Amino acid sequence: MAGPHVVETRKALERAIHVERSALAQDLAELSEAQWAKATLCERWTVEQVVAHLTAGASTKMWRWLLSMLAARFNPDLHNDRRLAEHRGATPEETFRRFHAVVAGPAGPTGHTAAWLGEIVVHGEDIRRPLGLVRTPPVATTTAVARFFAGRDFTVESRTATAGLRLEATDGPFTTGSGDLLRGPTLSLVMGMAGRVAACEDLEGDGAAVLRARLRSGRRTS
Structure with a gap:
């Protein structure tokens, strides 16, 4: 049975995703060019690259996601890098605008809504911790x-x-x-x-x- 600190329904998970995306967008709006280029806890990517990755996750439909994975021969790093490049802007400002446009968008390409909530929670921390920013999502999330x-x-x-x-x-x-x-x-x-x-x-x-x-x-x- 769900307790007081549990998010279980799909709608509740989707709301939590939108809350976390909105919170991250607020933090990103104040970043300098140097901060956008800073390495994150997701060691392969900078702040800007992680943000483009998040935009890709919110923008890619299920069949596009499956075809991309197939084209990458189910190599998730290759799949992620290709979709990241597709959704990264010519400048950090454009990358940010693209992310901001999907803040209230779909949870992710598949029905694994809790996984896509994990995506924004984890990558939000990937970005914030190296920058010295602090956010603790609700315990329910x-x-x-x-x-x-x-x-x-x-x-x-x-x-x-x-x-x-x-x-x-x-x-x-x-x-x-x-x-x-x-x-x-x-x-x-x-x-x-x-x-x-x-x-x-x-x-x-x-x-x-x-x-x-x-x-x-x-x-x-x-």
Whole structure:
């Protein structure tokens, strides 16, 4: 049964996506040219590239997404790079305008709405943390993402990253698994499941060292 800190319905997940996109757009509006070029926690991409990637996710229909994956021979990095290039503007300002235009748009190319909520939550943190910006999404939002990430590998190898660990949120109801304890804020657990080594700084328990070692072994983080 849904608790007080859970977003479960598709409409609620879509609303949460729009809230997080809007919050990110507000932060992006004030960035300098140097900040747009800064590296993010998503190591392959700059701030501008991550924003173009988010625009692609909100703009690509299911069949276009499937055809793109097929053309890339199901190589997600190649697929993502091609769609990113398609939606990146000639300048950061144009890239921002393209993202701003899809803030209230579709959740993503497939019906995995919680995954696309995870996309904006994770990439929002990818951008903000290196820039020294802070936003903690509602616990209902991060809990929904954590539950999806713990249940399956989809856009990130989240379930694999935390296999054999006991995850416990310190700010909400999320708990799962058994084994070495991995404990911390729900957002940090989400970021750790998404492959971000920096999130381990916010986590405690014997499972933190296990997760850090796994992520440093070279998992993909896009």
